[in-house]
Amino acid sequence: xxxxxxxxxxxxxxxxxxxxxxxxxxxxxxxxxxxxxxxxxxxxxxxxxxxxxxxxxxxxxxxxxxxxxxxxxxxxxxxxxxxxxxxxxxxxxxxxxxxxxxxxxxxxxxxxxxxxxxxxxxxxxxxxxxxxxxxxxxxxxxxxxxxxxxxxxxxxxxxxxxxxxxxxxxxxxxxxxxxxxxxxxxxxxxxxxxxxxxxxxxxxxxxxxxxxxxxxxxxxxxxxxxxxxxxxxxxxxxxxxxxxxxxx
Numbered sequence: 001x002x003x004x005x006x007x008x009x010x011x012x013x014x015x016x017x018x019x020x021x022x023x024x025x026x027x028x029x030x031x032x033x034x035x036x037x038x039x040x041x042x043x044x045x046x047x048x049x050x051x052x053x054x055x056x057x058x059x060x061x062x063x064x065x066x067x068x069x070x071x072x073x074x075x076x077x078x079x080x081x082x083x084x085x086x087x088x089x090x091x092x093x094x095x096x097x098x099x100x101x102x103x104x105x106x107x108x109x110x111x112x113x114x115x116x117x118x119x120x121x122x123x124x125x126x127x128x129x130x131x132x133x134x135x136x137x138x139x140x141x142x143x144x145x146x147x148x149x150x151x152x153x154x155x156x157x158x159x160x161x162x163x164x165x166x167x168x169x170x171x172x173x174x175x176x177x178x179x180x181x182x183x184x185x186x187x188x189x190x191x192x193x194x195x196x197x198x199x200x201x202x203x204x205x206x207x208x209x210x211x212x213x214x215x216x217x218x219x220x221x222x223x224x225x226x227x228x229x230x231x232x233x234x235x236x237x238x239x240x241x242x243x244x245x246x247x248x
Contacts (some may be wrong), residue, residue, distance in 0.1 A: 017220055018237050031194045052109060060146075070207050071188040080142035086168045087114060088135050088234050091243030094118065094127045101149070101243050102136075103202035112202045113149040116140060118209045133237045135160040135168070152217055178208040182215070191227045201231040209233050 087102035088111075098118055105111040117136055118126050130136060139156040160168070161227060181200055185193045191215060201209055212231055221229060230240050 034043065060242070081143050082139050082155060083109070085110075085116075085138050085140055086135060086164055087116065087138055088168075088237060089130060089132050090230070090237045090240040092125065092130055092132050093243065093246070094130065097246070100126070100130055100245075102238050103240075104204055105168060105175055105184055106173065109145070109169050110150065111171075111175055113199065113240060115149050115151045115242065115246075117151065117153045118157075119153060119155050122157065124159065129159070130157075132239075133235050135165050135234065137164060172203060172205045176203050176205060176208060178204045178212070184210075185215070190216065190221060190225070194221065194227045194231075195223075195228045198230045206233050 009212040073240040084103045085106070087104045089100055089102045090172050092102035098120075099115055100118070101113065101115050103112070104114050124145075137160050140154050144152045163233040177200060179198065184196075184205065188196070192216075197212060197216075206211070209231055210233060213229075213233075216229060228244075230244075232238065
């Protein structure tokens with residue numbers, strides 16, 4: 001904040017000097033007055049530079065600091081609170097990108113694939129704790145990107161209990177689009193079915209996922225098929241279409 005005040009001070013002083021110099025030039029056209037204004041400007045700029053250091057660097061530091069705090073500040077201004085998401089982990093990219101990917105469902109909020117970046121203070125704990133195929137409750141900042149899938153930042157997490165997982169399944173029973181998807185799949189090719197299901201299955205219950213796996217098996221799907229299916233029950237999760245797309 002001190003650097004920001006100094007930059008504002010510089011801008012105000014610089015503006016005042018410009019107006020003063022212009023004013024003097026309009027009032028009188030003598031070279032001595034112009035030289036005096038120029039000397040005053042240089043003297044003031046030198047003094048400000050000594051106090052603040054390199055102005056460009058200061059502006060960059062302030063911009064970085066503001067960007068880092070923008071999410072929390074915007075949330076605070078709008079009275080928003082951190083949000084819990086119960087997530088089945090499909091991809092652990094903590095070592096490479098400081099993030100995890102998983103499937104979440106909520107009764108009155110976002111449901112689907114979600115990418116969660118971990119706050120710096122969580123990285124070490126998460127690297128030692130989080131496993132693919134397990135379920136965790138992440139407390140995330142209330143601002144999410146509009147990307148597909150959306151991205152957010154976790155400030156805390158705990159492993160989900162069996163009660164938490166059961167509640168997650170109850171939510172999926174109410175929001176699942178499985179029946180509608182299966183109706184559509186009757187008139188689609190196997191590749192089209194898999195491509196669609198790779199995004200939609202995050203909303204399905206474990207029983208529905210098992211039914212789907214049997215369905216594509218009957219359609220001729222194997223592990224060697226050209227299009228890979230990432231649809232799997234919780235204990236068999238081993239990646240996602242989003243995780244594959246973010247791989248280097």
